[in-house]
Amino acid sequence: MTLVTTDRVAFRAALPQGGRLIGMDVGTKTIGLALCDAAWTIASPAYTVTRGKFGKDKIGLAAFIEQQQVKGIVIGLPLNLDGSSSPRAQASRAFAHNIADLGHPILLWDERWSTQAVTRTLLEVDASRARREELVDKLAASYILQGAIDGLVAGME
Numbered sequence: 001m002t003l004v005t006t007d008r009v010a011f012r013a014a015l016p017q018g019g020r021l022i023g024m025d026v027g028t029k030t031i032g033l034a035l036c037d038a039a040w041t042i043a044s045p046a047y048t049v050t051r052g053k054f055g056k057d058k059i060g061l062a063a064f065i066e067q068q069q070v071k072g073i074v075i076g077l078p079l080n081l082d083g084s085s086s087p088r089a090q091a092s093r094a095f096a097h098n099i100a101d102l103g104h105p106i107l108l109w110d111e112r113w114s115t116q117a118v119t120r121t122l123l124e125v126d127a128s129r130a131r132r133e134e135l136v137d138k139l140a141a142s143y144i145l146q147g148a149i150d151g152l153v154a155g156m157e
Helices: 008-013 054-067 087-102 114-124 129-154
Strands: 020-026 030-036 043-050 070-077 106-110
Touching: 008 106, 008 129, 020 043, 020 087, 020 129, 030 054, 030 129, 043 054, 043 129, 054 070, 054 087, 070 087, 070 129, 087 106, 106 129
Parallel strands: 020 070, 070 106
Antiparallel strands: 020 030, 030 043
């Protein structure tokens, strides 16, 4: 059974050799994707998937994960501001369990402020509305993944 957890220590233990991670910002219409290096130093936005039928989306994600030699998956968990579970958090958990058979450990990472932080940054650089819509999901995935790798590395020091 593949590990699906919010516990960074358990996730790290499931990846004793480290390895490349993929970050996902799972929305109702899109999935933002980001990748980090095998040493867990820096996350970079990859691309945004427009969601369709789940089976087709899963096949595409599996191919990308294989191509990029990913060892673990980080999925943003959109909790309410008070830390309680939201309907979107439940959807992210369900998504994680539905892709668990890809065989990679999955870390659900608190992403309460990711989209707002990325949107604020894009507004500060005066990105147009169309450009923000194009970038926000993959940048949010990168923000989520960077937070996770920073948390994972801090626990190893």
